[in-house]
Amino acid sequence: MSVWLGILPQILLMTPLLSGAVLFLWRRPTHIRRLIAGFIFVLLFALPAVSLWEAARGNIVVTLAGSWLAPYGIVLVVDILSAVMLMAVNLVFLATSLYGYDDESLEAESIAKLPLIFFLQTGVTLTLLTGDFFNLFVSVEIMLSASYALMVISAPRSQLHRAFSYVILSMTASFLFLLLAGAVYGFTGHLNMGAISEALSGQGHEPAVSALALLTLLIFGLKSGVFPLYFWLPDSYPILPSGLAALFGGILTKVGVYVLMRLFITVFPHDLESVYIVCGILAGLTMLFGVIGAVGKQTIKGVLSYHILSQTGYMIFALTLFTPGAIAAGLYFMIHNVWVKSSLFMLGGVSKRIYKTDVMKDMGGLWQAAPMVGVLFFIQAISLAGIPPFSGFWGKYLIFAEGLRMEFWLLVLVGAITSFLTLFSMMKIWTMVFMGPYKDHSRVSCRGLIASSVVLVAASLALSFGVEYAIEVVEKAGLQLFDSTQYIKAVYAATGKGERL
Amino acid sequence: MQFDVLLIIFILFSVASYLLLDRHLVNIIIGFVLLSNGANLFLLSLSGDPGGKAAPVLGQFAIQEMLDPLTQAMILTAIVIGFGMLSFFAALIYKVYVIEKTEDVSDFQEEDQ
Numbered sequence: 001m002s003v004w005l006g007i008l009p010q011i012l013l014m015t016p017l018l019s020g021a022v023l024f025l026w027r028r029p030t031h032i033r034r035l036i037a038g039f040i041f042v043l044l045f046a047l048p049a050v051s052l053w054e055a056a057r058g059n060i061v062v063t064l065a066g067s068w069l070a071p072y073g074i075v076l077v078v079d080i081l082s083a084v085m086l087m088a089v090n091l092v093f094l095a096t097s098l099y100g101y102d103d104e105s106l107e108a109e110s111i112a113k114l115p116l117i118f119f120l121q122t123g124v125t126l127t128l129l130t131g132d133f134f135n136l137f138v139s140v141e142i143m144l145s146a147s148y149a150l151m152v153i154s155a156p157r158s159q160l161h162r163a164f165s166y167v168i169l170s171m172t173a174s175f176l177f178l179l180l181a182g183a184v185y186g187f188t189g190h191l192n193m194g195a196i197s198e199a200l201s202g203q204g205h206e207p208a209v210s211a212l213a214l215l216t217l218l219i220f221g222l223k224s225g226v227f228p229l230y231f232w233l234p235d236s237y238p239i240l241p242s243g244l245a246a247l248f249g250g251i252l253t254k255v256g257v258y259v260l261m262r263l264f265i266t267v268f269p270h271d272l273e274s275v276y277i278v279c280g281i282l283a284g285l286t287m288l289f290g291v292i293g294a295v296g297k298q299t300i301k302g303v304l305s306y307h308i309l310s311q312t313g314y315m316i317f318a319l320t321l322f323t324p325g326a327i328a329a330g331l332y333f334m335i336h337n338v339w340v341k342s343s344l345f346m347l348g349g350v351s352k353r354i355y356k357t358d359v360m361k362d363m364g365g366l367w368q369a370a371p372m373v374g375v376l377f378f379i380q381a382i383s384l385a386g387i388p389p390f391s392g393f394w395g396k397y398l399i400f401a402e403g404l405r406m407e408f409w410l411l412v413l414v415g416a417i418t419s420f421l422t423l424f425s426m427m428k429i430w431t432m433v434f435m436g437p438y439k440d441h442s443r444v445s446c447r448g449l450i451a452s453s454v455v456l457v458a459a460s461l462a463l464s465f466g467v468e469y470a471i472e473v474v475e476k477a478g479l480q481l482f483d484s485t486q487y488i489k490a491v492y493a494a495t496g497k498g499e500r501l
Numbered sequence: 502m503q504f505d506v507l508l509i510i511f512i513l514f515s516v517a518s519y520l521l522l523d524r525h526l527v528n529i530i531i532g533f534v535l536l537s538n539g540a541n542l543f544l545l546s547l548s549g550d551p552g553g554k555a556a557p558v559l560g561q562f563a564i565q566e567m568l569d570p571l572t573q574a575m576i577l578t579a580i581v582i583g584f585g586m587l588s589f590f591a592a593l594i595y596k597v598y599v600i601e602k603t604e605d606v607s608d609f610q611e612e613d614q
Contacts, residue, residue, distance in 0.1 A: 134575055141582050145589065152593060161597045161609040164526070171533060171586055172521065178540045178579050185572070186547040 008051050009063045009076040009129050012086070013122065015044060020118030029109040034101055037114045041094040044121065048090055052083040056473055058480065060490035062131070070131075070495045071192035077131035079487065080477035081331065085258055086128050088335045092250045092342045093121050095455040099346050100243040102448025103353075110153045117247070120146035127255055131491060133191045133267075136259065137174075137181045140223075144170050147252060150244060151236065159239040166236035169229065173222045180215050187212065194491035197267045197484050204271035213268050213275045216260070217282075224256030225309045226316060227285040233309060234293060238301040238358075242349025245301055249308050250342030254334050257315045261327065264319060265481050280320040284411050287313030287418040294425045299358040300348035300433070303425055304341070307384065310418050311337045317411055318399050326402040328478035332470060333395030336463055340380050340392065343456035347377045350449045351433055354441045360429060365438030372450055374434050376457050381430060383460060385423035391464040398471070506546045513539030526594045526604040530587065537583035541576045548572040 019040045026033045054061060061078040064070060097117060100109075123143030130136050148170075151163050185191055187208055188199035203209050222229040233253070237245055264272075290310030297303045315337075318330025348358070350373050355363045367374045383390035386397075396419060403412040463470055480486055513535045520532030548569035555562035557570035598604050 134578070138578060138582065141586075145586065148589060148593075152596070157600050158610070161601055161606075163593070164597070164606065167590065167593065168521070168529060171590065172536070174586070175533070175536045175540045175583075178537075179543055182540070182544040182547055182572070182575070185575070191571075 005051070005054055005061050006063055008047065009061065009078055010065070012044065012047055012051075013076070013125050013129065015040060015047075016118040016121040016125065020115040020122065023115045023118065024111070026111075028111060029106050029114075031106070033114070034106075037118075038094075038098060038101070040118075041090070041097050045087070045090040045094050048083055048086040051078050052080070052087055052473075054078075055080045055083040056476065058476070060480075060486060062490050062494035064494055070491050071190055071195040074135050075131040075192065075194075075491055075494065076129045077193075077487065077490065078129060079490075080473065080480055081258070081261070082128045084331065084335065084473065084477060085254075086125065088338045089124055089128070089251050089255070090121070091459055092247060092338055092456065093117065095452050096243050096247040096250075096342060096346070098452035098455070099246065099349070099449055100241075102446075102452070103241060103243045103349065112153055113150070116146050116150045116153070120150065120247075122146075124251060124255055128258065131193045133184055133193060133196060134181050135191075137177050140177065140259070141174060143252070143255065144174065147248065151240060151248075154241055154244055155239040162236055162239050165232040169222060169232045173219045176215065177219045180212065180219060183215070184212060192491065193262075193267050194488040198488055200267070200269050201484075202269060204269035209269065210272055210275055213264065213272050214278065216263050216268075217275065217279065220256045220260045220263075221282065221316075224253040224260070224315075225286070225290075225312050226282050227289050227309075227313075230286065230290070230309050234297075234302060234305040237305040237308075238299060240301075242301070242345055242352060245305075246342040246345035246349070249304065249345050250338045253308055253312055254315075254338050257312060257319075257330075257334060260316075260319060261330070261481070264322075265327065266484050266487050270322070270482075276320050276322055279316055280408065280411055283313050283316035283320050284414045285313075286310065286316060287414055291418045291421040291425065295421065295428075298360060300351065300360060300429060301345065301358055303360075303429060304344055304348060307422065307425070308341060310422065311341065311384075313418070314396065314399060314415060317403065317408075317415060320411070321399075321402050321406050321408065323402060323406065324478035324482045325475070326399065326406075326478075327481060328471070328474040329395065329398030329402055331474045331477055332391075332463075333399060335470075335474075336383070336391040336395045336460060339456045339460040339463065340384050343453050343460065344377070344380050344384065346449065346453040346456070347373055347380065350446045350453070353444055353446055353449065355439065356442060360432040363433045363439060364436035365434075366441075367434040368438060369441055370446065370450075373446070376450070376453060377434065378430065380457060380460065381426040382423070383464065385426050386419045387423070389464060391460050391467070394464065394467045394471075503546055503550055506542060510539050510542050510546070513542065524606045526597075526606065530590055530594060533587055533590065537579070537587070541579055541583075544572050544576050544579065 055078055063076040065074040123139050126139035130139055148167050188196045190196045225233045287310045290306050294303045294306035315330050315334055318326045351366055352358045383392040386392040400412050517532045517535035520528045551568055554568040555566040557567040
């Protein structure tokens with residue numbers, strides 16, 4: 001392993017952190033400040049591609065932060081799962097920031113916005129890379145505090161109080177996570193994930209381990225919008241401007257699902273049947289309640305926010321099945337969802353700019369006003385609903401195929417009904433906003449908004465038509481993840497102390 | 502067993518849960534203060550019964566006599582994070598109070614979305 005690969009995770013982590021700090025040097029937003037930030041976002045998208053290249057060959061890259069030896073120091077671990085997620089997420093950071101440049105004029109932009117987006121990216125990156133349980137708590141806190149601040153500086157004053165449902169529930173979950181980190185340390189005597197995994201292996205029938213797993217499910221289920229603690233999400237996300245709603249909706253809940261996958265597969269033992277049953281019930285209810293809530297909503301952002309929930313349900317369904325194939329399918333579905341969901345929020349923002357409202361019944365005839373937006377929205381909407389040949393279909397097909405193989409008939413049925421209802425509510429947006437009588441609208445240029453959405457649409461089209469290559473990568477990720485000895489061995493090897501930690 | 506610590510954690514958590522369910526945001530923030538203290542105390546209790554143990558100072562005591570210092574490092578981090586969160590939350594309450602002229606959740610003006 002070259003030195004370059006060893007320091008790559010630290011570069012990925014430090015670049016957004018330092019950029020966020022340096023951007024405060026400009027006292028007010030300027031074009032140069034935006035240009036530099038945009039360049040860094042491009043760089044941060046390209047770098048995970050390099051680490052993915054290495055990770056896809058089956059090498060798990062472990063970096064010792066500050067050269068403290070594991071299991072006492074903090075390790076950063078890049079395997080296929082985290083490299084893939086990092087690439088998907090950083091593309092969304094790039095696209096939504098470019099979108100924000102056109103969405104907000106220089107005068108209207110808050111000086112703290114770009115630095116906070118960089119701090120959010122630091123938190124997300126650390127969450128995806130860290131191999132230390134307490135560090136995971138810290139990184140989730142960095143991510144959440146940046147997201148609270150972004151929500152507060154960009155929400156309209158009259159709607160600000162709706163941020164409370166997000167802030168209060170997330171803070172409660174954070175304190176519970178602190179308890180979980182303490183309890184895991186108390187039970188195993190370790191904080192390094194590899195060491196915890198080794199200490200817990202074969203202890204799946206201990207009631208304490210099931211309790212730890214259920215607490216994990218509660219905390220990260222709350223953060224990713226799983227039934228029954230999901231109502232904060234459709235309550236708070238619609239107050240964000242479209243660019244940030246795309247960022248939050250595309251990333252934050254999926255990072256929660258990522259942590260669930262990481263902890264349940266790498267850290268906890270693989271025989272927690274009772275916990276998987278709870279997972280399955282929650283997955284079904286999340287899918288159903290998410291999509292039913294969407295049917296009654298009157299704004300584009302409201303409908304899309306509820307869809308985030310039902311899509312999370314599919315990912316939890318994949319986690320419930322708990323086979324390498326299902327996790328591979330879940331990972332594919334997650335990448336699909338990160339890109340498609342973000343681009344739908346962005347395209348919804350375009351129609352909001354044209355009609356100066358987000359209420360669907362005040363729109364109409366957008367198909368004639370902006371056919372390009374119509375084409376992009378149509379592709380992403382039916383991809384979300386799961387119509388072939390788009391990525392949503394492949395993701396759902398892979399999950400359902402694995403579900404049928406494992407004989408989870410009821411969940412597959414619920415998933416199919418949800419898929420149908422998703423199509424229904426997407427068509428509701430389509431008929432009300434794009435078809436319908438031609439309504440008067442403002443003739444504003446949306447070129448910048450559309451161009452940045454095209455980045456994500458192109459990425460999800462590449463995911464749709466390059467499905468064979470994508471499946472090859474995610475299947476490798478699933479196999480690598482399930483063989484947690486690989487993770488443990490890589491951490492051992494990095495300590496240079498042989499077989500035992 | 503440390504029954505005294507257990508009892509204090511129990512009281513802190515139950516009072517915190519009660520306050521978190523309140524309509525008034527000021528009570529909610531007091532609930533968070535208690536919750537964070539309860540969580541920190543829980544972490545502290547994990548290093549075991551401190552009775553008869555020495556402070557973790559290298560060179561002065563044998564390692565077997567020392568108390569586990571890692572939980573204290575974790576609490577230090579958690580206190581900093583918790584304090585930051587609470588001050589942010591207090592500032593947010595103040596800002597919303599200035600806008601809405603109330604800190605009662607049920608009195609906020611709801612616009613139907």
